[in-house]
Amino acid sequence: MGIGHAREHTPADNRTGGPDRGQESARLDGAAVERAGQRLASRIWRTPVVRCEPLDARSGARLWLKAENLQVGGSFKVRGALLAVEHLASHGSRGVIAQSTGNHAIAVALAARRYGLPAVLVLPGDAPPAKVQRIREAGAEVVTTGTLLADRVAVVAELRELHGYDAIDPYQNPHVIAGQGTATAELLEQTAQQGVGLDAVVVPVGGGSAIAGACLATEGRGVSVVGAEPEAVPALTTALRVGQPVTVPVEYTIADGLRPDRIGALPFALAHRAVAAVETASEEAIADAMRAAFLQARLVIEPAAATALAIALEHASRHGVDVGVLLSGGNVEPSLAASLL
């Protein structure tokens, strides 16, 4: 049973994570995110929080854009990957393997290079060529398969046995979740330094690591966590409705990073009890937010990040005055960016 078919939603239900080398040490709570932040501090950029008046005016709120598109590797995923790979490297791992829609793979490839481990990354056949290229540039091997999460999970299981590598699950590995949470924690810290207490944060939802991390980072702080999904892949919306992760029918979305057709069991368990709302964005709204980021905020963001921005532009004012937005990444296909402009 891979995570694509998980029926339970506890941390123990990680069957693509290898022999648990990546898991034993992390207890998942706000303190874990804090510790993760301390360990990451000198290894990643403290990305800026960008303000943009025209976007504020459109949203009816003050938006605090956490620009993780400017992060090492072009997305916040390097946070979790560095911690997970470091942990495995220090426990004698021979190499790492991971499935991903792209950004987790880039992040694992960069982290593996840093710690001198070989890496194999399993991507869907429709992954953006720009993301595949970045993985190869980091010196890792890329394997492509079908477009469903279950396809990738199956390939990871096979290749993990074959190579004797450790799998780093993008949605279930506690190091990954705690690491991703540091993006939200940093945003809260940076806004607090400016005397601002955020009312809410909007985070994109794919496999769920961002929202799981956000739920941990905001624990007990009175900050609403709002999930942002494409209408085409409402994996968390559906899971919350039926009370457990389910595989949703796949419709096309430009938000390649949010194409996982099932929310991870661990993210669901965390989000289930903590999210204030999950909102869905149309393809048109995602494209429009991406254009707005380019032309108004002058930030290159990928469609997954634009999904969060789209939800913020439409719904932020319902969630408060000061609303953070996790601009999760900027690894956009040049041809897509060109066609949107």
Next chain:
Amino acid sequence: MGIGHAREHTPADNRTGGPDRGQESARLDGAAVERAGQRLASRIWRTPVVRCEPLDARSGARLWLKAENLQVGGSFKVRGALLAVEHLASHGSRGVIAQSTGNHAIAVALAARRYGLPAVLVLPGDAPPAKVQRIREAGAEVVTTGTLLADRVAVVAELRELHGYDAIDPYQNPHVIAGQGTATAELLEQTAQQGVGLDAVVVPVGGGSAIAGACLATEGRGVSVVGAEPEAVPALTTALRVGQPVTVPVEYTIADGLRPDRIGALPFALAHRAVAAVETASEEAIADAMRAAFLQARLVIEPAAATALAIALEHASRHGVDVGVLLSGGNVEPSLAASLL
């Protein structure tokens, strides 16, 4: 005699500046920049300094990218415009007028709206439509004329008389110069806070306000100021060679913000004694740097800013280990951005 035909290069040689309402109070030195920074603090964004490993690797230096493309109005020019308009507003001005390739006009329009003054902006006929639109959105009137600096200066002189407005010269007004200098001052401060002393800063050169401000901001700090010009319009390169501002033949450059065919007299006087070098970038290098900013640094920058980045990518390592780059603005024409991607 307009500034397009200036033969002297002293502050007094500002014949498009109106009856000196915009000039009397500022003595131009490092302290003036510091005071300007204090006055601006609550009115503009403290834009981030962005790092990007792939660009560092290309340049052979550590680049500290001052992201003024994220500034209010999309460029650093709002700094000088706010100070100049505030000064005029507090001295009973009836309205303001300025010539510009675009960004100074956007900045003056925004500042005029803030202080409740009408504004007329004079632009070249080939100004990017996106810039013209932003000026109109700020509620100001746009007048277009020929593509030469002298054309715009002549129109400003006429309309200034007609309306009884005060002109805000983009290259000669001391408030403007001191204000533009705050971008470099802030960059020095932000890098110092990270324990880094910059060896050099690279700034784009159009009419010269950025480099003039940079020369003031770096006064006595041991930081080399490097100017970046398009090969097509080497106005400062030529002026330094012949020892005074001269009008250079106009060739086409995509760097619309750097099209002024003559360096301002005041900027020349300041740069003449202070710049370490002026380097020129080919059109290809400018386009390539703009693409690199999009795809590697995930920042939307306009070609003028890309000219500084192009020079940094090519020459930074000759000027030191830690090199600042003034990414002056991000008001790019969507169609140009699309064609480059």
